[in-house]
Amino acid sequence: MGVAFTVLEGLLSSCIYFSLYLLIEMLLNHNVSSSRLTQLTLGLAGIFLIRLITYSIGYTQGQIGGAAVSKQIRLYLGDKFKKIPLFRFTQGQVGQYVNTMTSDVNSYEQILTHKTGNLVKNITLSIMLMGFVCWLYLPAGLILLTVSLLFIPNMWLSFRIVKKYGQAKNTICAEAVSSIVEYVSGIQTFRAYNMSGAKNKATTNAMKDFSNVCYKYEAMGIPVGFAFSIIDWLTVPVVMLVAAKAWMSGGLAGVDYLMICMMPMLLAKLFTSISIDLFSYKNLRISRNNIQKVVDGPEEQGMDKPFAPDSHDITFQNVRFSYVQGETVLNGVDFRAKVHKLTAIVGASGSGKSTILNLIAKYYEPQGGRILIGGRPVENVTAQRVLEQISIVDQDVFLFDDTVRENIRHARPEATNEEIESACRKANCDVFIRKMEKGYDTPIGENGNLLSGGERQRLSIARAILKNSPILLLDEATASLDIENELAVKQAIVNLLDDEKTVIMIAHTLSIIKNADQILVVSGGRISESGTHKELLAKDGKYVAMWSAEQKLSI
Template sequence: MGGLRGGGLGNLRPERTQGRQLRAGAVSAEAKKSKPSLKKIWPQALAIMAPRKGLLLGGLALMVVNRVAGLVMPYTTKPLLDKAFNPAGDPTLLPKFIALVFGAMLLQAITSYALIQLLSIAGQRLIAEMRRNVQKHVGLLSVAYYDANRTGNLVSRIMTDVEGVRNLVGTGLVEFLGGLLTAILAFIFLLHKSVTVTLTVFAALGVFIFILQYAFKTIRPIFRERGKINAEVTGRLTESLGGVRVIKGYHAEAREHEVFGAGVERLLQNVMKSLTLTSVMSSASTTMMGIVSGVVMWLGGHAVIHGQWTTGDYFQYNMFLVFMVAPMIQITSIGTQLTEAFAGLDRTNEIMSELEENQSPERTEKMPPIEGRVRFENVEFSYDPEKPVLHGISFTAEPGTVTALVGSSGSGKSTIISLLCAFHSPGSGKVLVDGYDLSKVDLNTFRSQLGVVLQDSFLFDGSIRENIMFSHPGATEEQFLAACRTARVDEFAERFPEGYETIVGERGVKLSGGQRQRLSIARALLAEPRILILDEATSSLDSESEAMIQSGLARLMEGRTTFVIAHRLSTIRRANQILVVEQGRIVEHGDHDELYALGGRYYDLYTRQHGLEANLFLAPGEGDTVEA
C-alpha cells in the first residue's frame, strides 16, 4: 500500500457537517451499548491465558511452594511454646526450630524472586503483544471509524487500556490464587483445631465476603468509565498540543486550560469514587479483623482456661487465623487490580470487535495492475440516511486523462474522492475501476496503485529521506534522487548541513509550506501510482516555485488517470474534463473552453475568482486559481 501511504490519504475527510454527524452518531451508539458481562469477558481472558498455561502452571507451582513454606512459622508456634519454652521441655529444640523457620523463609524469598522474574516479564510481554495487535487492528479500520473517534481516544485504547491485562498473566492472578490457597489451607487446619471457633469466625468472614462481592460489582463500571474519561482528556490534550499555533494565535490559552481542567476534574471525581469504595472495603476489613480477634480471644481464652487448649494451641490458632485472614485482605487489593484488568479488556475487546474495512465477505476480487479507467454509475451516498450527500453521480475518466472537480465548499467533491479511494461504499450505484466494482475488491490490491498529494501535506517527525521513502521503502538511491529532482526537493534539501537526513519535525514544522508540499509530491512520484489525486497540490507554493514544479507535476500525471480538486488554473486548463459539482450533483461537464463558453456555474466561479466581472477585457487564462 505504498502509494496510499505515500500520499497520506488519512487527511481526506468527508464534508465537515457530515463528519460532525458521524461522530455524534457514534457517541450516541456507544452510549446505548450495554456493558458486557463478566461471563462474556471471561472466555476472552482465557484465550489470552491459554497460550501461556505452561508459564502460569509453573508460576502456580512456585506459589504453592511459597505459600506452604510460609505456613511453617505459624505451625512451629505450638511446639516452640509448649516444648522449647516450657521449663519442663527440651531447650535443644530451639535452634532446630530457628533453622527450620529460617530455611522456610529462605525458600519463600527464592520462590518470590522467581515468581516476579517469571510472571512480571511475561505480563510486560503480553502488554507489548496486545499493543501491537490493537495498533495493527486500528490501522486496518475504515476511515469512517477514524472520523467518529478522536485520536487521543485511540491512543488511550492502544497504550493504556491493555496495561491492566498484565494481572491476568503476571503476578496478579497467581497471587490471587496463592492467597486463596493459603486461606483454604489455613481454614482446613483451623477446622481441625476447633470446628466451633472456626465456623463462628467464618460466619463473620461471610459478611465480609458479601461486602466484597457488592464492592467489586460497583467498582467495575467506575474503572470502565475512568478509561473513557482518560481517553477524552488525552484526546483533548493531544489536539491542544498539536494546535498550539491556533490557540496562541487566538489568545485562547485560558480557555484551553478551562476545558482541560474540566476534564481533569471529571477524572478526579471518578478516582474519588473508586477511592471511596476502596476505603469502604478497607474499613470493612479492619472491622472484620476486630470482630474476629474478639471472637477468638473469647472462645480461645475459655478453651485455655478450661484446659482444652494449651498456650501453644492458642497462639498457633491465632497465627493460622492471621494467615487465613491476611490473604483475604490481600485478595481485596488484587481483586481491584483484576477488576481494572477486566475493564481494560472490556474496552480493548470493544475496539477489536470492529470489522476491518477489508474483512467484508464481498471483498474477494484481487485487482491486477490497472490501466486506470474510472467509472461512476448513478452513485448515491449519504453519511446520515436522512441527509443524502451525492445524487446520481455518473461520469467516466479514461486512462491517462485528467479530471478536475470544482464547486463550492461542501458540494461533495471530497466525498466523490473518498468513494474513489474506497473509504466508503455507495448507498446505490457503482464505482468501477477497469470494470472492477470497488465495493468488492481486495483493498490492498487496489490502494497500492493509488497516490495522493494533498494541500495539507502530512509529514512524520523523521528525516527528509524517510518521509519520501515512506511510499516505496525498497526504492533505489537513483529512484529516490530522481523523485527529489523532479519535485525540486534537491534545491533546498542539499543546502541543509545534514542534507536529506535533516529532521523535519512533527508534521514537518521545520519546513515551509512550499517545502512540505514538494516532499509530498516527491513521495507520490516515488510511489508510481496508476491513479493520482491532487488536492490543492500547489497551493502552498509561490508563483516562482509553482512554475518550476509544474513540469514535475506534468511528469507525475503522465500516463496516469488523474483527479484534481481546486488546483491552479494551469492544471484546470489542461484537464480533459471538468466536473462542476453543486449540492451533490454534477451540474456541468466539459473542458475549460466548453464550460467557459456555456456561461453557467463554471463561468460564475471562474469570473468571481479572477475578477473578470470588473475587468472584462482580461482574457481567460490570466488569473491564478479556481474556486474549490
C-alpha cells in the same frame, strides 16, 4: 509457570507460623534445647532459601510471560488497526484506540504479572489458615469461616461499583486522551487566539470529568471495603473470647490458644489484600474487555487478494453518500475519469469534492451506487488493495519523525537511494534538501515541523512520484502556499503529470486546471456541469461564474 511458583512460594511462607507454633510449644513445655533451636533455625533457613529461589523463578517467569503476552497483543492490535475501516479513525475514536493500545494493554499485563498470582496465593493461604484454626479449635474456625462468607456480598458490591464507575472512567479517559492530543496538536492556534490553558474548555472539562469520575470511583469503593475490614478485624476479640473459655477450662492448650488469637489478625490482612486485588482485577478486566472490543470490531469487507484491473479508468454510477445520516453530501454522482487523462473537480467549499476522492481511496464506503476501477467494482475489494493502485497528494501532508530519505522511502520500501533522489529532483525538492545540514539524512521532526509548508508539500509529491501508481489523486495540493512555494509545487505537479496516469485533481484556483481533459463542477451533491474549459465557458453556467470571479480577483 509464574502463577504456580508464586502460589508455591506463598504456601512455603506459611511454614513460618508452623515454626512459631513449634517454638512456643517448646517454651511452654520447657523443652528448649540448643539442638532443637538449631534444627528449627536451619529448617527456617532452608525454607527461606527455597522460597527465595521459588519467588525469583515465579516473579521472573510472570514478568517475562506478561511482557510476552503484551507484546503479542500490541503487535496483533497493530495488524488489526490496518484492517479497521478508515472512517472509524475520523469519527472521534482515535482516543479510544490510543487508550486501548497503551493504557489498557498495560493494565491487562498487570492482571497477568501481579494480580492473578497474588490472588491465587492469598486465597490458598486463607483457606489453609482457616483449616488450621478449625483443626486447633473448631468453634473459632467456624467464626472465621462465617466472616469469610461475608466477603462474597462485599465483593459483589465492589464489582457493581467497578462496573458502573470503572467503565465510565475508562470511557472518559479515552475522551481525555483525544482532547489532549487535539490540544497538543493545535497548541499554536490556541496560543495565537489566547485559548490555551484554562480557556481551552474542551481539554479542561475532559480532565475535570476524569478527575470527578476517579473521585466517585474511590469514594464509592472505599466505604464498602472499610466496612468489611471492620467486621473482619472484630473477629480478633471475638475469637479470643470464645477460645479463652476452652483454654481456661483446660480443653485447649496454651500454645493452641496463642496461635488461635494470632490467626484472625493474619486472616484480616490476607482478606484486605484479596479485596484490593479483586477490586483491581475487576477494574483491569474492563481493560481486557476494551481490548476484546477492538479485536472483535468490524474489519474491512472484501477480498484481500491482489487488485490489478486491466485499465485504470474510474467510474461513479449514481453514488450517494452521507457522513451523518440525513445530511446528504453526494446524491447521485455520475462521471467517468478516463485513463491517462486529467480530470479536475471544482466547486464551492463543502460541495463534496474531497468526499469523491475519499470514496475512490476507500476511506469511506458509499451508501448507494457503485464505484468501478477499470470496469471492476471495488466494494468487494479491501482498501489496502485499492490503495496499492493509488498515489495521493493531500493538502494536509503527514510526515514521519524520521529523515528526509526514509520519509520518501515509505512510498516504496525497496526503492534505492538513487530512485529516491530522482523522485525528489522531479518534485523540486532536491535543491533545498541538499542545503540541509545532513542532506537526505536530516531528521525533519514530528510531522515535518522543521520544514516549511511548501517543502513538506514537495516531499509529499516526491513520495507520489516514487510510488508511481497508475492512479493519482491530488487534493488542493497548492492551497495555503506563498507565491514562491506555489510555483515550485505547481512545477512539481507538472512533472508528476508527465507520466501517463489516471489523474483526478481538486483545485481551488481554476487557472491551474484550465487545460484539463475534463472538468467536473460539483454542486448540490451532484455533478452539475462537465466538459473542457472551453465547453464549460460556452455553457455560461456555474463554471463561468466561478471563472469570472477568479479573473476579477487576479486583476
